[in-house]
Amino acid sequence: MNRSAANSQGQMGSLIISAMFVLAGVVTLYDTLSYTDRDSKVFPQTVAIILIICASVSFIMRFIKPTDEGGFGQGIWWRRVLLISTMVLTCIAMPYVGFLPAGVIAFAGGLIAAMHDRWSLSNILLYWGSGGFIMVLFYTLFKFVLHVPLP
Amino acid sequence: MELDQFLAALTPLNLALALFGVLAGTIVGSIPGLTATMALAVLVPVTFAMEPASALILLGAIYTGAIYGGAYAAILLNTPGTPSAIATTFDGYPMAKRGDGDLAVALACFASVFGGMVGALALLFLAPPLSKVALAFGPIEYFWLSVFGLSLIAALSNGNLMKALAGGAFGMLLSTVGVAEVSADIRLTFGSQTLIGGFGVVVALIGLYCIPVLIDLVAVPGRHLKVEENVKAVRIGDAFGLAIRSKFNLVRSSVIGTLVGILPGAGGSVAGLVAYSEAKRTAKSHQKFGEGEPDGIMATESANSATVGGGFIPTLVLGIPGTPPDAIVLGALLVQGVRTGPAMFTQSGSIVYTFIYGLIIATILMLPAGLLIGRYAYKSIVTIPKAVLVPAVGFMTIIGTFSIRNSVSDVIIMLCLGVFGWVVARFGFAASPIVLGLILGPIAEQGFVQGWIIGDATNNLFGMFFGRPISQGILAFTLITLILPIYLARKKNKAHVELES
Amino acid sequence: MAIAMASTANVATAAELSGPVSYIIPFGPGGESDISARFQQPFFKEKFGQDMVISYQPGGGGAVGWASLNGLKGDGQTIMGVNLPHIIIKPAQKDVGFTTEDLNTFYMFHYTPDAIVVTADSPYKTLADLVADAKANPGEVTMSGSGKASANHLAQIKFDKLAGTLTTYVPFKGTGAAVTALLGKQTKAEWGYTTVGAKQGDAVRMLAVAMEERHPLFPDVPTFKELGYDMTGGAYRGIALPNSADAATTKMWSDMIGEINNDPAFRQQMLDGGFAMLDVDADGMADFMKARIEEYLNDAREAGLIK
Numbered sequence: 001m002n003r004s005a006a007n008s009q010g011q012m013g014s015l016i017i018s019a020m021f022v023l024a025g026v027v028t029l030y031d032t033l034s035y036t037d038r039d040s041k042v043f044p045q046t047v048a049i050i051l052i053i054c055a056s057v058s059f060i061m062r063f064i065k066p067t068d069e070g071g072f073g074q075g076i077w078w079r080r081v082l083l084i085s086t087m088v089l090t091c092i093a094m095p096y097v098g099f100l101p102a103g104v105i106a107f108a109g110g111l112i113a114a115m116h117d118r119w120s121l122s123n124i125l126l127y128w129g130s131g132g133f134i135m136v137l138f139y140t141l142f143k144f145v146l147h148v149p150l151p
Numbered sequence: 152m153e154l155d156q157f158l159a160a161l162t163p164l165n166l167a168l169a170l171f172g173v174l175a176g177t178i179v180g181s182i183p184g185l186t187a188t189m190a191l192a193v194l195v196p197v198t199f200a201m202e203p204a205s206a207l208i209l210l211g212a213i214y215t216g217a218i219y220g221g222a223y224a225a226i227l228l229n230t231p232g233t234p235s236a237i238a239t240t241f242d243g244y245p246m247a248k249r250g251d252g253d254l255a256v257a258l259a260c261f262a263s264v265f266g267g268m269v270g271a272l273a274l275l276f277l278a279p280p281l282s283k284v285a286l287a288f289g290p291i292e293y294f295w296l297s298v299f300g301l302s303l304i305a306a307l308s309n310g311n312l313m314k315a316l317a318g319g320a321f322g323m324l325l326s327t328v329g330v331a332e333v334s335a336d337i338r339l340t341f342g343s344q345t346l347i348g349g350f351g352v353v354v355a356l357i358g359l360y361c362i363p364v365l366i367d368l369v370a371v372p373g374r375h376l377k378v379e380e381n382v383k384a385v386r387i388g389d390a391f392g393l394a395i396r397s398k399f400n401l402v403r404s405s406v407i408g409t410l411v412g413i414l415p416g417a418g419g420s421v422a423g424l425v426a427y428s429e430a431k432r433t434a435k436s437h438q439k440f441g442e443g444e445p446d447g448i449m450a451t452e453s454a455n456s457a458t459v460g461g462g463f464i465p466t467l468v469l470g471i472p473g474t475p476p477d478a479i480v481l482g483a484l485l486v487q488g489v490r491t492g493p494a495m496f497t498q499s500g501s502i503v504y505t506f507i508y509g510l511i512i513a514t515i516l517m518l519p520a521g522l523l524i525g526r527y528a529y530k531s532i533v534t535i536p537k538a539v540l541v542p543a544v545g546f547m548t549i550i551g552t553f554s555i556r557n558s559v560s561d562v563i564i565m566l567c568l569g570v571f572g573w574v575v576a577r578f579g580f581a582a583s584p585i586v587l588g589l590i591l592g593p594i595a596e597q598g599f600v601q602g603w604i605i606g607d608a609t610n611n612l613f614g615m616f617f618g619r620p621i622s623q624g625i626l627a628f629t630l631i632t633l634i635l636p637i638y639l640a641r642k643k644n645k646a647h648v649e650l651e652s
Numbered sequence: 653m654a655i656a657m658a659s660t661a662n663v664a665t666a667a668e669l670s671g672p673v674s675y676i677i678p679f680g681p682g683g684e685s686d687i688s689a690r691f692q693q694p695f696f697k698e699k700f701g702q703d704m705v706i707s708y709q710p711g712g713g714g715a716v717g718w719a720s721l722n723g724l725k726g727d728g729q730t731i732m733g734v735n736l737p738h739i740i741i742k743p744a745q746k747d748v749g750f751t752t753e754d755l756n757t758f759y760m761f762h763y764t765p766d767a768i769v770v771t772a773d774s775p776y777k778t779l780a781d782l783v784a785d786a787k788a789n790p791g792e793v794t795m796s797g798s799g800k801a802s803a804n805h806l807a808q809i810k811f812d813k814l815a816g817t818l819t820t821y822v823p824f825k826g827t828g829a830a831v832t833a834l835l836g837k838q839t840k841a842e843w844g845y846t847t848v849g850a851k852q853g854d855a856v857r858m859l860a861v862a863m864e865e866r867h868p869l870f871p872d873v874p875t876f877k878e879l880g881y882d883m884t885g886g887a888y889r890g891i892a893l894p895n896s897a898d899a900a901t902t903k904m905w906s907d908m909i910g911e912i913n914n915d916p917a918f919r920q921q922m923l924d925g926g927f928a929m930l931d932v933d934a935d936g937m938a939d940f941m942k943a944r945i946e947e948y949l950n951d952a953r954e955a956g957l958i959k
Binding site: 021 | 185189190193311313314316317320321323324327331333334335336338339341362365366367368369370371372373536537538539540541542543545546547549550553554557559562563566569570574575577578579580592595596599600603604
């Protein structure tokens with residue numbers, strides 16, 4: 001067995017995800033034990049067994065033939081984390097501060113995360129200005145035209 | 152008499168309403184999370200003040216436009232704007248990535264107009280006989296249809312069958328979360344209130360398709376899509392040429408779309424997937440589906456647009472709406488005092504025919520309107536700097552997901568699925584099999600359970616599952632789809648070996 | 653007196669409503685809840701001058717909507733449709749995020765009486781034909797219906813017991829799918845509502861309806877009672893406010909929906925659609941719900957659907 005490949009990111013990731021799917025199947029089988037209606041058991045049980053088999057085969061195959069396909073690749077982690085965490089933060093803040101102010105958090109996070117050029121006064125004004133315009137536009141569309149009860 | 156109704160549909164007001172409807176619908180469809188159902192629901196009261204025919208034309212035009220609009224986000228952002236456009240992402244996004252986004256948008260427009268026309272003409276001329284298709288499809292037929300759809304997972308697996316199947320099975324498990332549709336249990340919620348409503352299809356689509364794109368976009372510098380130098384307009388000529396060459400594909404996909412559209416339990420997403428699967432099965436050797444093959448976009452887009460006309464067939468003839476937008480149109484009709492159901496074509500014939508002509512006019516208007524909006528959509532997605540594009544799309548995913556059922560939990564579920572989808576995709580578990588499982592799982596489960604109950608009650612389980620002609624037909628197609636590629640690959644290998652020896 | 657009452661209601665509402673009203677249907681479009689809301693919509697606008705915006709919030713058989721209702725603002729600008737037996741059976745089965753008592757239901761405005769529906773060319777000409785077949789071939793008479801532990805399902809179980817038959821219930825997703833299965837002859841009969849008979853017209857025949865008296869739209873269809881089966885009821889539909897709404901707001905809404913319900917044009921439209929009218933206002937709600945809760949929980953317990 002090629003040791004470096006076996007320990008590589010792609011190999012490990014595939015193994016972990018396969019194992020996770022097997023676990024999901026087992027958890028489903030356990031959950032179905034509590035169902036009162038036979039009709040609601042059949043399908044999840046069948047599918048869970050298929051999932052366990054497929055994920056196990058995938059797991060074993062990786063052990064027999066380790067490859068280094070996959071991996072997180074190149075890219076800057078703090079940008080990815082910033083993007084998602086500000087979006088989550090928006091969800092948490094939304095019921096308290098209202099939709100639009102909360103949306104600004106996600107927008108700012110996304111903007112900073114995606115900004116690879118140098119900041120200059122002109123692009124700060126332009127980007128934030130157009131961002132504000134887009135948000136207000138969508139907010140108006142959803143809240144007042146489509147009557148979605150945004151907080 | 153027929154001419155009268157055609158002329159009635161052609162009044163300046165109705166034409167203006169059709170054009171407005173198509174434009175508004177296209178924009179609605181292009182925004183993930185903003186569905187035709189939502190737009191129609193809001194517009195129904197507006198139509199109370201109108202002539203019934205005008206109101207119907209407006210509603211029909213919005214619906215038609217929305218199904219087409221779903222293609223923009225699918226092609227340019229890898230995110231189906233509506234569930235109907237799922238299979239559009241398979242080839243649309245790869246095309247956009249290599250710089251052919253303008254071509255893809257134009258192709259989608261031609262295919263949608265063609266498919267929309269086939270569906271509308273079927274509605275006009277063949278509605279009563281075709282409505283029998285809806286009735287011939289019982290639980291077992293739906294079950295086999297979903298199995299056929301799931302067989303596409305194998306075709307999409309890119310050489311890693313076990314991972315794709317595991318993803319599909321996982322998607323099906325996700326579909327069972329929450330209160331069961333046809334049985335009396337609450338499943339896999341682990342006591343959590345958040346999960347009682349389950350994983351909504353649109354929520355999952357936005358999460359699994361759009362969020363990974365955003366995560367990848369922010370991580371590296373550089374442009375979102377490759378841009379060819381000196382391309383000024385949408386490549387209408389090229390697109391038209393490709394569409395002419397693929398006329399068989401367009402006709403076949405439109406017929407599939409119309410037929411699947413008639414089935415009240417299926418819908419545009421299934422139609423697109425079935426048509427895509429058939430286009431891929433009959434592909435010529437040089438075509439590479441999944442890597443930016445124009446025929447893939449044309450198959451899906453013509454099929455999903457054909458479901459609009461097809462879906463109105465059971466709605467108008469039987470009073471059974473095929474899709475949520477159909478149901479809203481049906482509700483608007485009832486309030487207008489039009490009696491739906493079997494008597495509708497004879498009793499309220501003139502309104503019905505004016506509506507169908509309106510639908511045809513809207514479909515024709517989609518050609519200029521679609522190309523025009525498509526051009527702006529493409530240009531703006533290409534030229535907007537990444538630093539504005541990412542937060543704007545991110546904001547859209549949040550507001551769109553929230554609006555589906557006014558729920559913050561749905562937004563959180565969407566984000567979780569997005570991160571999950573991104574991580575697993577990095578290791579070869581693609582999003583599409585999961586989404587296929589999520590969409591087709593409930594159809595498979597309900598069909599199976601109902602078929603089993605009926606077969607068990609009549610002591611004919613085997614005949615129920617394998618003895619019905621339509622089921623046998625679908626089963627045969629499924630087997631061909633699954634086995635033919637393996638057989639051909641074997642044959643090719645053999646030929647290679649013989650050549651070498 | 654009715655006019656006087658209506659005018660005072662008008663005065664009160666003009667002061668209270670402050671813009672378009674959001675009417676949430678916790679299901680997808682096309683069902684009976686949606687259709688009856690669509691019927692109310694133009695009358696509301698005409699009588700009270702405000703738009704009524706209908707939106708759909710499907711999920712969990714209505715549970716998603718009802719669990720979220722009390723988190724909404726109780727200022728009278730948001731209302732939500734409620735359905736019996738759903739809001740009674742669901743919380744009794746498992747924790748679904750709301751209880752029947754939590755919901756501030758202020759008006760029950762109609763119900764769809766249970767009915768056995770067959771296709772026009774069915775060999776079952778009368779209910780007696782169906783009962784005879786079910787007795788001769790236990791389990792072989794398949795009947796489609798909407799969902800499990802639903803009004804249709806409870807009716808099937810109850811009827812089996814009253815008639816001493818054994819039929820097979822096949823659950824479908826919604827009434828539309830159940831009717832499609834019937835029309836396609838996938839099942840031999842359907843447990844539906846009088847609305848199915850109104851919608852499908854000549855394509856179907858109703859064998860009996862679960863009402864005290866015959867439905868005006870179907871003078872030829874007997875009631876179960878006439879045929880010797882003590883069965884009345886169906887699915888009841890009403891409207892609720894978030895429970896933070898004060899008594900004045902609840903009263904205002906109860907009066908408004910009552911006024912729409914008393915409009916002859918509205919009643920006629922509903923009856924033509926196959927619905928049966930009901931007038932239970934906020935004051936009478938407690939008694940009405942108490943009786944229904946007892947009835948449904950008893951039925952569900954006997955059917956083995958809840959413990």
